[in-house]
Amino acid sequence: MIVMTSTPSANLFKPLEQSDPAVVGGYRLAAVLGTGGMGKVYLSYTPGGRPIAIKVIRPEFSEDPEFRRRFQREVQAAQRVQGLYTAPVIDSDTEGSQPWLATAYVPGPSLAHAVAQHGALPLRSVLLLTVGVAEALNVIHGAGIVHRDLKPANVLLASDGPRVIDFGIARAAETTALTGTGVSVGTPAFMAPEQAAAGTVGPATDIFALGQIAAFAAIGSPAYGEGSSHAVLYRIVHEDPDLSRVPAELLPLVTRCLTRDPDGRPSLTEIIELCHQISPEPLRQGEDWLPQSVAGSITERLRLPEPAKTPPPQPTVAPTPTQFSPQNPAPGAPAPGAVNPYAQTAFSPSAAPTQNAPGVPGAVPPPGHPMQPTPPPGYHTQPTGYHTPPPGYQTPPPVVHAPYVPPQQPKPKRTGLIVTASVVGAIVVLAVIGSLLPNGSGDDESKSPSGNSSEGGSASDGGSGSDDASGGEKKRPDPKPASYKGIDVTENYAVMLADNPPRPQEGDVLYGGRDLYYYMDGVFSDNWIGSDNGKFVLLNNSQKGSLETCRTETRYTEKITLDQISAGSQFCVLSDAGHIAVATYRGKGGTEGSTYITVDLTIWRNAEEPKQDD
Incomplete structure (x- = not known):
């Protein structure tokens, strides 16, 4: 029997705030899943109803063109990762005002959350966790990606095994605000020594992080302790980890993964083989791979909030009575007695379905349905005593009287003057063009910064002798080297x-x-x-x-x-x-x-x- 946790679903799915968008890339947002260093994560649904997680990048990152370029490359690489222990990237937008990417929603807590709520995991769970993450890294590295930020918060515990998320995305932020202040990208407690000391990363960097994750799951705390970032980084680079509480069966594997020399760490294949050797029984992923208390967190995350419904269509603001005279409607306005487009009805055109949202029921009136909308406030009705026309009579369009304008006397034709002006204008144009051509030829355009010869194009020749050939745009100042x-x-x-x-x-x-x-x-x-x-x-x-x-x-x-x-x-x-x-x-x-x-x-x-x- 699954034991339910005391954590209510409301704490897992937070409601949207006023500052949150309602729609991202055509996906209606349903709730907030969390906030990280690079952005905010929302819950949404595909058109078919499958839940997805959408990460929207923070504005300070998206304003950096170098970040955008790297983010686009990393997302393209991440889309090639299709493994059983990874959350696949299913959609993205790297060129919009705020970049985002969508992945499959994993109904399970992160390893960080599970350990914080329920403590260390048993040995079998740790071994299945290590094997699953190792398989995920094998697929990620096969796509040419180094995770760089593998940590308990980026490992989700699903009912059928772990899922690794956010692989490679941290690399896009390496040259933006974080590195500008001298801080390395990554979580200090789970960095490798070469990453903490010189920012050098490779596949072996993720092996070190995997050893840290195994130790964290087994003892319930980071192997290099906690504290300030600088203190933790110093211990990682210069001191040995505290593995005194790691189970004896797991100690050789964790020790090899946490070797300071990247070349001395085991390969992913060796890690998987060692896990099978350590386990007293065959390792098989199944519904029982986690303790019941942690499995209860998975059930809680399956109680998803309903998708956001399409908001009702907003009525169009009607013109005030003083804008147009009821006797003389403005062009395009309805004549008295005609159908009023300003009224909101059950068949408003704005309720029709769009590309991103389904239509409201009744968006299109049934055949033969009479539409009798109510006029907007202030719209003048017809005067009393107006006789109802017989059936079939069509109301003629209103007559609009133009103001009286006295006829103008015809002006005398000046054909000779027009011809003379045209000839003079053509001569002036030819003279200007000739002055712009160096030595009477257009073959050489490099004799002056503006592309004109030094003999022509002065300010008195119509302003064509400006030093800026780009139409007055200011030249980009040279940066300091x-x-x-x-x-x-x-x-x-x-x-x-x-x-x-x-x-x-x-x-x-x-x-x-x-x-x-x-x-x-x-x-x-x-x-x-x-x-x-x-x-x-x-x-x-x-x-x-x-x-x-x-x-x-x-x-x-x-x-x-x-x-x-x-x-x-x-x-x-x-x-x-x-x-x-x-x-x-x-x-x-x-x-x-x-x-x-x-x-x-x-x-x-x-x-x-x-x-x-x-």
């Missing part, structure tokens, strides 16, 4: 120009939208430097890297090999996000099988308008 010395980029790592400071990150460097990457081709044994998010220009030895040089250089490529450059070589990177950088190559280091390059970067952030995706 930021310089960074001695950045070591390991092979198959990349940096993003928006990061401050730029920190090498591991991932899909060739197709992951990276500004500047260093790639080792295992087939041809070539080392490449390039960009997958803009233009890449190798400068000649005679050129000096500068903002102007990068802007004016028209030749560009995607990548170059290391044998094309030497220490001191410079190249420009022009990212699609509008950032421009000059990179100075300082050399290659490392050992066989693990190399890195060192570069100096000078970055002009937001130097150009972001490139719009097609």
